[in-house]
Amino acid sequence: MTAEAATRNTEAPSSLPHWAFPPPQGYVAEDLDHIPGLPAHTQLIDGSLVFARPQQRFHHDVIFGLHRALADAAPDPLQVCQEMTVKLAPMQRPEPDLIVLGPEAPSDEGVSCYQAEDVILAVEVVSPDSVVRDRKRKPTLYAEAGIPHFWRIEEAGGRPVVYVYEIDPATGVYVGTGIHHDRLKLTLPFDLDIDLTTLYTA
Incomplete structure (x- = not known):
C-alpha cells in the first residue's frame, strides 16, 4: 500500500494526520518521499515512522x-x-x-x-x-x-x-x-x- 492509499484508508483522530498511523503492513522506504506534511528528520524503522524530538x-x-x-x-x-x-x-x-x-x-x-x-x-x-x-x-x-x-x-x-x-x-x-x-x-x-x-x- 502506498502512503497515499494509507492516508485515504486509515481512520485517525482529527487532531492527528492519518499518516501518523502506519498501514497494517507498515510503510516502505519510498513512502517517506511522498507523505504530505511529514516532519523533518522522520525516520522509518521496522515499517514505523520515528519522529525527531528537539535536540539537546x-x-x-x-x-x-x-x-x-x-x-x-x-x-x-x-x-x-x-x-x-x-x-x-x-x-x-x-x-x-x-x-x-x-x-x-x-x-x-x-x-x-x-x-x-x-x-x-x-x-x-x-x-x-x-x-x-x-x-x-x-x-x-x-x-x-x-x-x-x-x-x-x-x-x-x-x-x-x-x-x-x-x-x-x-x-x-x-x-x-x-x-x-x-x-x-x-x-x-x-x-x-x-x-x-x-x-x-x-
Whole structure:
C-alpha cells in the first residue's frame, strides 16, 4: 500500500494526520518521499515512522564539531553528511546523525536518500529518547546492511565517549574495537586524530 492509499484508508483522530498511523503492513522506504506534511528528520524503522524530538545542546555540539573534524580528515573523494536518511532494507530508512560516504556515492543536489552500499561509516549520538535504538536496533540494522564501520557516542561526565565498531565479515555483526574518552585516533576508515574534549564543553 502506498502512503497515499494509507492516508485515504486509515481512520485517525482529527487532531492527528492519518499518516501518523502506519498501514497494517507498515510503510516502505519510498513512502517517506511522498507523505504530505511529514516532519523533518522522520525516520522509518521496522515499517514505523520515528519522529525527531528537539535536540539537546550536547547532541547538537558534538555532531557539529565531529562533522567538521571528519570533513577535515576524510580524503577525497569521501563525503561527510548529516541529516540524510539511508535505505537499508525495504522497511528500514533511518537517519544517522552523521555518515561518511564512499567514492561511488552520488553527489548531485537531488539526492534525498543514500543506499547502504554508499556508506562506509554511520555515527549515532545517543539522546535520552534514543538509547535503545542507538545501542541495539540501529547497529543491528547497519551491520545487516553491510555498513563496515559504526560509532556510538554517549555523554559521560559532561564529555563525549566514542564507542567504535567494525563489522566482522565472518559473522556479519559489529565487533567493538575501542572506547575513546579524550582522544579519537584511528587508521580506519581513514587516518584521523580528534581531540574529543573540544567537541563539547558543559
